[in-house]
Structures are given as structure tokens and as C-alpha cells.
Amino acid sequence: xxxxxxxxxSHWQGxxxxxxxxxxxxxxxxxxxxxRILWLSxxxxxxxxxAVVFVFFLRYNAVREYCAGSRMAVxxxxxxxxxxxxxxxxxxxxPRKNPRTxxxxxxxxxxxxxxxxxxxxxxxxxxxxxxLGTVFQIDAGSLQTRVDVTxxxxxxFTGGEExxxxxxxxxxxxxxxxxxxxxxxxxxxxxxxxxIYKAETLETVLKELSAYYDCELALxxxxxxxxxxxxxxxxxxxxxxxxxxxxxxxxxxxxx
Amino acid sequence: MIDMEKVYREHFRPLCLFALHYTGETASAEDIVQxxxxxxxxxxxxxxxxxxxxxxxxxxxxxxxxxxxxxPVPEELPEEEAMERSTLxxxxxxxxxxxxxQRRRCLLMAKRDGMSYKExxxxxxxxxxxxxxxxxxxxxxxxNAPEKILSFIFLFF
Numbered sequence: 197x198x199x200x201x202x203x204x205x206s207h208w209q210g211x212x213x214x215x216x217x218x219x220x221x222x223x224x225x226x227x228x229x230x231x232r233i234l235w236l237s238x239x240x241x242x243x244x245x246x247a248v249v250f251v252f253f254l255r256y257n258a259v260r261e262y263c264a265g266s267r268m269a270v271x272x273x274x275x276x277x278x279x280x281x282x283x284x285x286x287x288x289x290x291p292r293k294n295p296r297t298x299x300x301x302x303x304x305x306x307x308x309x310x311x312x313x314x315x316x317x318x319x320x321x322x323x324x325x326x327x328l329g330t331v332f333q334i335d336a337g338s339l340q341t342r343v344d345v346t347x348x349x350x351x352x353f354t355g356g357e358e359x360x361x362x363x364x365x366x367x368x369x370x371x372x373x374x375x376x377x378x379x380x381x382x383x384x385x386x387x388x389x390x391x392i393y394k395a396e397t398l399e400t401v402l403k404e405l406s407a408y409y410d411c412e413l414a415l416x417x418x419x420x421x422x423x424x425x426x427x428x429x430x431x432x433x434x435x436x437x438x439x440x441x442x443x444x445x446x447x448x449x450x451x452x
Numbered sequence: 453m454i455d456m457e458k459v460y461r462e463h464f465r466p467l468c469l470f471a472l473h474y475t476g477e478t479a480s481a482e483d484i485v486q487x488x489x490x491x492x493x494x495x496x497x498x499x500x501x502x503x504x505x506x507x508x509x510x511x512x513x514x515x516x517x518x519x520x521x522x523x524p525v526p527e528e529l530p531e532e533e534a535m536e537r538s539t540l541x542x543x544x545x546x547x548x549x550x551x552x553x554q555r556r557r558c559l560l561m562a563k564r565d566g567m568s569y570k571e572x573x574x575x576x577x578x579x580x581x582x583x584x585x586x587x588x589x590x591x592x593x594x595x596n597a598p599e600k601i602l603s604f605i606f607l608f609f
Contacts, residue, residue: 200537201594204469204544205563212478213545215464219457222489229490 255292262287264302268387273298276309277316280387282335305333305387323354323369332361333383342368344383380404391429391437398423401441402449409434416448423447454492459500464489465545466538467508473526474512480519484511505535547597551590554578558586 211217262271264281271279271287274295279287285302289295297317308316310329318325320336330348334341343352349362357373366379381400382391385408393401399421402413411434415421425445429437438449464485471481488507497503516523529537548556557576561567562583569587573580 197595200541201544201591202563204541204548204594205560207472207476207478208545208548208560208564209478210549213465213468213482213542215460218464218482218486219460222456222460222486225486225490226493 260289278307280305303335307331326351340369385431389431395424412452465542469541470538555586555590558583559590562587
């Protein structure tokens with residue numbers, strides 16, 4: 197007992213261990229804590245909501261980029277359109293924001309799924325092509341953009357100018373405008389890997405092969421230039437095509 | 453729902469004294485007990501008193517490890533005994549609280565500060581006899597204050 201009294205006296209201070217005073221303090225802290233919890237939960241809910249909106253915004257605007265390396269690449273777009281990218285070509289889409297609009301560099305062949313309500317738009321620099329459902333290709337080079345239409349029709353526009361191209365027609369940008377250009381029989385040879393000729397003159401055939409293989413082919417006897425040829429030739433090897441044509445027509449082709 | 457006001461009235465001071473045995477500081481003892489009371493609302497235990505004593509003890513041990521790692525841990529009493537001791541101490545604390553001012557000052561100077569009656573008399577400007585008288589009466593009050601508890605305690609010792 198004396199030891200207990202001694203313990204109490206050695207620590208006693210006025211106003212200490214006061215239950216009612218401490219209870220008031222406790223109530224203040226409890227209120228503060230519940231306010232703080234409320235505030236914290238509100239602010240964290242707001243932060244989560246903002247993050248969700250931000251992520252949706254990012255995803256909505258997300259750009260998907262397809263690049264063909266040294267080989268061809270085929271991309272199926274969300275709307276069912278297929279895009280065949282020539283080596284080195286780049287295709288960009290925003291699948292969520294607008295699945296029917298693409299941007300491209302290089303040569304791309306589109307087989308556009310039909311959707312009259314939503315035109316398909318392919319942009320290349322300042323030029324663009326608007327279609328409803330066709331097969332066409334765009335070759336967006338650094339200097340000019342060329343469009344070849346194989347099926348259906350397209351609206352080709354750049355700056356203030358626009359023209360309608362139908363199957364078998366070609367055009368390219370020039371000096372800020374658009375000019376129609378001579379259409380080759382097989383603009384899609386790179387994609388289809390085949391040259392198909394239906395009664396084409398030898399002159400046209402050699403011109404196309406020269407452009408395709410980047411060389412200069414000519415007939416030994418120019419008098420035969422107007423003779424016509426029909427047939428299907430693989431596009432893998434220039435030598436093979438020349439051999440086939442020479443044998444079929446009994447002519448001689450030379451490279452200058 | 454726990455009636456916190458009632459819990460405070462019944463247990464706050466005994467728990468503070470219980471904690472004081474570990475911490476040796478009144479301020480930390482009060483803080484620890486208040487923290488435990490805070491946690492009481494979240495836990496809502498069935499045995500409130502048992503929960504309070506165990507929690508205060510655990511928090512005191514943590515506090516000691518953190519603040520005074522070199523201090524030997526005080527000997528542990530059985531739970532019931534610790535509760536009885538704390539209740540007794542709380543009564544004594546209250547008894548000191550309710551002593552008349554001059555009597556308390558004499559008591560504390562004599563017992564806590566170890567001053568002689570002569571020194572206290574000079575300090576307070578009263579006679580040495582009055583000081584002796586005050587201290588004796590105060591000690592009487594303290595010894596008789598927890599009478600009921602005392603008889604109970606004697607059962608153990």
C-alpha cells in the first residue's frame with residue numbers, strides 16, 4: 197500500500213489523466229478522423245474517375261500503326277476492309293475513334309468493305325481518297341500520290357480539287373492539283389503477284405514490265421510493237437516473263 | 453455500439469495508471485490509452501475491459517521497444533491483479549486530486565520532492581507543525597480512500 201501511494205505521489209500532476217477532458221479530445225479527433233475518411237474517400241473516388249476518363253480518352257484516340265518491313269503485309273481493319281501494304285509502307289488507324297479513316301505512307305492496296313452510311317477515307321499527306329466500297333490502291337510517295345482504281349469508284353481530292361475515278365482509271369497529284377494519268381493493265385501486280393494481259397499491245401506490256409522491274413525493255417524489231425498478247429504471267433521473275441513472251445510471240449526482247 | 457463516454461468514465465484513469473507503469477511518463481501513457489480507445493470503436497470486442505488492458509499492454513511494449521529499448525520490461529501481473537491494482541491506483545490518484553490545496557502541496561513537497569518539513573514551512577510561509585499535520589492527514593486520507601479495494605487486495609497478498 198505504501199509503495200502504491202509512493203508511486204502515485206511520485207507521478208501525480210494536476211489535470212492529468214482527466215477522463216472528461218480526454219473524452220472531449222477523443223470526440224474532436226474522432227470527428228476529424230471521420231471527416232478525413234470521408235474527404236479521402238471522396239477525393240480518391242474523384243481521382244479514380246479522372247483516371248478512368250483519361251484512360252478511355254487515350255484508348256479512344258489510340259493510334260494503331262502497321263508497318264510493312266521488307267515484305268508485304270496484309271492488315272484486316274475493324275470494318276472488314278483489307279489493306280495490303282507494299283514493303284516499306286505504313287498504315288495508321290484510330291480504331292475506336294474512326295475505324296473508317298486511315299493514314300498512309302507508301303503503297304497500299306485497299307479492298308474496302310461496303311458501307312454506304314460510312315465512307316472510307318484514306319489520307320496521304322494533303323491528298324485523300326473517299327470511297328464507299330471499292331478496290332483501289334494509293335501510292336503515297338514523298339513527291340506525289342498516285343491512285344489506281346480496280347473496282348467501283350472513288351473520290352480523289354487534295355486541297356480544293358477533287359475528281360471521280362472509276363475502275364481502270366488512275367490519277368496522281370501534281371503541283372497541288374490532280375491529273376489523270378495513263379492506267380497500266382496491272383497496277384496490282386505487286387500485290388497479286390501476277391500480270392494478266394487481255395489483248396494488250398506488246399508496247400504496253402513492255403512499258404509496264406519496265407516500270408515494274410525498274411529497267412528499260414524494248415523489242416529488237418520495233419515493227420512488232422503493235423502486236424497483241426493475251427495470257428497470265430507470274431510476277432516473280434522478269435527473266436521468266438520475258439522467256440514466256442518471247443516463246444509465245446516468237447520475238448526477241450532486249451534490255452537497253 | 454459502445455458507449456464511449458461510459459467506457460471513459462470507468463476505465464480511462466485506471467488504464468492510464470496501468471500504462472504509466474510501463475512508460476513512466478504521464479503524457480505517453482495518456483496518448484497510448486487514447487489510441488486504444490480509438491481502436492475500440494473499430495474492433496467492438498465482446499469483452500471491452502479485457503480488450504482494453506491487453507491492447508494497452510501491447511502498445512506499451514511496442515512503445516518501450518521503440519523509445520526505451522534498454523529499459524527492462526516491468527514484471528507482468530496476472531490480468532485480474534493488474535486490473536485491481538490499476539483501479540486502486542486510480543482511486544488514490546483521485547484522492548490526491550480532491551485533497552485541499554494546501555494539504556496536497558505539503559504532501560507532494562514532502563513525499564514527491566523529498567523536502568523537509570522545515571523547507572516546506574519556509575516555502576509556504578506556514579509553521580512546521582502545520583506542515584507535519586497536513587502531511588499526516590493527507591496520508592490518512594489516502595490510506596483510507598480505497599478501503600473497499602484494500603480488503604479485496606489483502607485476499608491476494
